Every structure is written in C-alpha cells, then in structure tokens.
Amino acid sequence: MCLGIPGKIESVYEDHGTKMANIDFGGVQREACIEVIPDAKPGDWTIIHAGFALNLLSEEEARETLDILEQMGDLDELEAMKKQDQSG
C-alpha cells in the first residue's frame, strides 16, 4: 500500500482522454496517470504509486515539518548544554 515515491511533473498530456504526465523521480523518468490531480502542472510534486498519482505533495508542508523537528533538536541541545553548565 505503499510503495509510493515522490516525483516532479515534467510535462502533462492526454492519452485517449485520460490525463497523464511525464514524471521525473530523480534520474528515472516514467509516465503516470494524473487523472485525480487534474490541475497539476509542470514543476508540481506528487506521490506516484503503481503508475498513478495519489495526491499533490506540498513542499511548504514538507519544510514546515522538518523545521519543527529541527527546532526540537535545537531545544534538546540547549537543554543538554544547560544541564552541563549546571553540573559543571
């Protein structure tokens, strides 16, 4: 359920009335059906599973989550440093 990997839309086209796209996965290119993300345009990111796009991938959300987790790390480091100062 699951093997879905992120890819960037390079171009969109139609095949017998079905919306398709050429996807670049980072050195590998393949076509995929984008019927369920019909407004997708070149440059958009998506998750592809079994040759089918599931949804758009939001770069903004991706970065936001990473930032939150990075800050968690900074806080932990600060805590650790504080503890060191106190015991030192």
Place this chain on the structure above:
Amino acid sequence: MSKKSFKPVNMQGPVCPVPHRHTDTVVIGHGSGGAMTRDLIRNIFQSHLGNAYLEQGNDAARIALQSASGELAVSTDSHVVFPIFYPGGDIGRLAVCGTVNDVAMLGAEPAFLTAGFILEEGLPMENLTRVIESMAAACEESGVQIVAGDTKVVEKGKADGVFINTAGFGLIPPGRDLGGQLAQPGDAVLISGTLGDHGIAVLQARGDLGFESGIQSDVAPLNKMIAALLEAVPDVHVLRDPTRGGLATTLKEIACQSQISIHLEEEAIPVKPAVRTACDMLGFDPLYLANEGKLIVVLPENKAEIALEVLHKSPYGAMATRIGLVAEADPEQVLLKTPYGTTRILDMLSGEILPRIC
C-alpha cells in the same frame, strides 16, 4: 552410330529453381552443417573473431603449453539474457566478460575461450553481426582469443534471439592461492564500484516496467585490473564478482565458505542515485541486483589502502571503496549497519526479484 558430345551434369549447382540466398536472417539451414553453415562461419564469425587457432579449421584447437607446470583455471557460463541488446552492453560482450572475469577471479590470466551459439530462426543477420563484433572487441580489450566454437539453429520461439555458452581457460601462476574459503577475521572488504547498474539497465531494456533512466550496464573485463592488483598486493585472499544475486548473495556465499561473518556499513556501499530511485520505485534492494563489471576484494586490512590506490587507476575501479570487514563471531552471517545505527541481517536472495506495490 554417331558419338554425341557428353558433358557431365553437376547436380550441385543451380538446377531449378535457384534457391534464395539467405543473407538477411538466420534460417534453419544455417545450422545444418553444410555450405550455409560454412558461409555463416566464414562471413560472420571468422571475419571478426579470426585468429591462428580458429584458422586451423579442425574439430578441436591445438594449443602449445608454455610451461609444463602450474595449474589451469577453467570456467563455463551460459548466457540467455533478454533482451540481447541493452544500454551499455549486449549478450556478446556479456559472454566474453563473464567468462574472462570468472577465470580471473582465481588469479589466473585468461587466455583462451570457446563459444557455442544457439541461434533462433529469424534472428536478423545484422543483429548477429553486432553481437559478434562486440565479442571481438571484448576479446581484444581483455587479450583473449576464441579458439573453438559451434553453431546450431533452433526453431523460432525456442531461443531469445541467441543463447551463448562460453568456456574459459587461464593459467594460475605458481604460489597464487585465491578462493572464497580464504577470508580471514580482520580482513577488509572492498568493492570496485557502484552496485545495481546492470540489473536496472537490463530491466529498463525489457520495457515491461516502462521507465527510462541514463543507467548503463557495467559489463566489463576485469582481468587487467585484477592483474595489476595482484601484482601490488599478492596476498589478496578472495576475489569474486557479484553477478546474479548481487552483493548480498555473493558475500553470503563467501561467509559460508570461509565460516566467518562479514560486517558492512550501508552508507559506504556505492549506489548511483538513479539506481537507488529505480529501486525505491519498484521495491528492489540494490544489494541483490546483478553486476557484470564489479569486483569484491577481501584482503588483509593493512593492504586495503594500497589496493584501493591500484583499483582507482583502472577505468573500472574509479569508485572503488571499502565497505566492511570480516569477523570471527557469528559465522556465515552477513550483517549490515544502517545509517541509523541499527543492524540487519542480509540473507541469500530467495527466488526471483519481482516489483512490488507494498
């Protein structure tokens, strides 16, 4: 009674009607052993692969031995790869390199090859020529000669274009001892370059999975690189090429033969980004994909740096790197340390590698 002039009739020449001369595709007649076979051998095989041994023209090649002592390394392979042409290589190059490499893995200098061909009726002559030309080029590059051959033709559908069987012969210099059973605790494990290239290139060429990438097969003759390595580091313990089954299966074989364990660092194992992406997409593990131009070296730890220097000088060893070490505990295990600090066990490949959705 008058004497009539008598001209002997030659029943072999064109009688009626003139048979079509098959020059575009292979037909069953090419395997019959008669004139068509002779022409095929002369025009396609000998014109590209010709050497003094093949010119002897007898049922077997007669080869003078250079020395009366030493040991012979002998290997054989059958090649049934489909499709016969794929990015970076073809079945001909694969046949020569595969057998050259097998012989070289024992530390022998490969000298002579045999090549038996099973051709499929309908194979375009142009394709056959391409395959033979490629074999000739591979022989030239590796310095071997094909001294004996055979050709048969089977009905359409009974072979994928062409099947090739090769056998290779080389002499092992006295005093040289390499083998999968010789790995020692404390040895370093090196790999000569990136993994999975051949496996992905062939899959892509098959077309069923519909993807494109710039990945080329790594198929290459490694004997010259191995000769240079053994010259600089005579006490290498094991040489093996990770072909079918990939790095993991091959290392597992060595671990079992030597009754030791092998510990690998996942982050140290070189894989091209596009190969990794193709694997992520299809659900493959690059450690189990076939390689046809890579070398595993197991050798004493203190010789690892010199070995890497020598490998880096070869066009086929530019990305050579250390990937792990040999230990005494847990014999037969191959263990992989992940970038997250955890360890997982690598087993042999079981069955066919199939793309998955999960």
Place this chain on the structure above:
Amino acid sequence: MANQIPDFLSGYRNAKLVKTVLAEMHQTVTQPWTLMEICGGQTHAIMQYGLDQLLPDEIELVHGPGCPVCVTSLELIDQALMIAKQPDVIFTSFGDMLRVPGSSEDLFSIRAAGGQVRVVYAPIDAVKIAAQNPDKQVVFFAIGFETTAPANAMAVIQAEKLGLTNFSILPANVLVPPAIEAILSSPQNRIQGFLAAGHVSAIMGYWEYPPLAEKYQTPMAVTGFEPLDLVNGILATVRMLEEGRVAVENAYSRVVTYEGNKIAQQMLAKVFKPVDRNWRGIGTIPLSGYGLQEAYQRFDATQRFDTSGIQTEESEICIAGQVLRGIMKPSQCPAFGTLCTPQTPLGAPMVSSEGACAAYYRYGRKSS
C-alpha cells in the same frame, strides 16, 4: 532535474533528525504502550532500518494486517489460479502476488506449466496488454488497499473508453477502517494506539478515523514511510497516550489532508462499491472490500470465467491469522524458520516481502 533528491525530501531520511525524535520519545514515555501499524510498506521500512530496535523498551509495535498480499483470501487466490490456467488468457498481476501459495500451487508454477502470467507495474499496463492482444482475454488481479484502488478503477474506466471486450479484473481490494474496527472490537484486543497508513489516507483523507478513535478510545496518527515519518508518527501517538488525549493527528501533512483527494474518492464511488470480504486468517469483515458497481459488472472476471468447483485448503500449521491480528509474533510460530521459510512458504505473510513473517525472517528477528 539532476540526479538529486531535493532537501525537503531527503531530510526525511536524515539520521540526526531521527535521533532527535527518538530522544524526545524516550523522554516522553513513562509507561508501556502497545501500538499497531497497519500498512505493509511501513512494516517493511521499519524492518529495513531496524527502527523498532531504537524505540523505548516500553513501546511494543505490532504489525497488523496491512499487507494486501497476505490478507487476500485463499478462495480469491485459487480463483486467480483457475483463471490463469485457462487457454487464451493472459493473467496480469503485481509482482507481489506471484509467489503467494494457493491451496496447491502458485502463479509461478502455472507459468512454468505454460500459462501466460505477466507482471505489471501499473494496472493501466494490463489494459495496454489487452489492447495489443485482441484475441486473448486479459485479466488483472486487482488487489491492494485504498491506495491502489484508484489505479485499479482507472484501468476499468480506460478499458471502457477503449471499448475493450477482452479486459476484466478480479476484484480483490480491501479497506482499512473496517479492519481497524475489527481489531479494536475484538475481545482479545490489546492495541492502544494506531499508526494510520499514509498513502491510504492520501486518497481517503482521515475523516473516517475520529469516530473510530472516539468509539474505542484509541489515539491515531497518520504516518508516512521514511524513517523520520515513522518515528514522528510513533511519537505523536505516544504523546497522545501519555497525555490521555484521544485524537487523530496528521504526521504526514505534506501528502495527506483531512478530506483526502475528493476526485479520487468520486472515481472510486463510480466504479466500486463496498462488499463483504474474507480476510485470510481473520475471517469475513463486513463491507471491507470493493466489488464492481452494476454499471461495470461486465468487467468482473468472476462473471466471465467459471470459477466454481474450487476446493480451498489452508495449511493447518500456518498461524497467519493470529500473526496478522498481532496476537502472536512470527517467531512464536512452531513452523517459523523451519517448515516455513521464504523459499518454502506455508502462508502469505512469509511470501510477501512485508508480510510480518518474511520481514522477521529476512531482517533476522530470530528471537522474539
């Protein structure tokens, strides 16, 4: 694009960030908790990176029936095998299904006996095969959860557009929420928190989960597949448990929204309808699978081919059901590693690479 994964994606494999989240998890947890993930892809990723070894000892992670290959009923597999054996049939399937054992054989052995069995990466490729082989019947084994269902639906829609009369599917899709309910409502249930499958939720959203979470007082986190996604989802669930908070959180927000992909959901409703489905090892769960709507019944392979007269026989030794429900661990099965191995599987969880048994075996969990 160069052969580079951009940083906003590669960050989800970053070892330092994974360690950070794990440290936070160790700090947060104060008592034992039992969590379940119900996605084969997540099981695979956890096993591949050994992430479960890094969790606090208090946290037990149970691998639920999230592998569609493992839960496809024996009857369906036997039906697939029967169809594949027919002359003039090209049977197409995802690679996962080829080695799953039926009562007496598998698709591999059918291929060896001369049957035409082909692996496809995408369901729409099976439609292409049908278009290219008008004199053959092409059947596609439509397995998968809601993630795969839209692609399966698309294949049927495409076949209809092309006017193909030689294409059909063997409907075998299964649905996650009914399975979660079946597990949570069982008297033997010990699952306290759930990781919801990220790609299923990309399609369906996660609006179906709050009623379940509330009814069974079980917090859930929609979770992705990269190492950071997994530990982040586990952390979110553990936090809720420690706080005594019952909710559904989205820990895969770059792909999942609350409502999901509405267009995909409409496509599913057009082609499929929920039907009762028998889950291998668990039994029949009401309305837990997809069958074809009336308008598409003609694409149902069970209507086109006679699949009666199948005698289904499960291995008596295989305890797949208990493993799939998290009641037993694979290593507790008497046949594990001896009679039942990836080379000689007795049941589906040993065959599929993220079936719990295969994952345990391959990644070396020889001891529980």
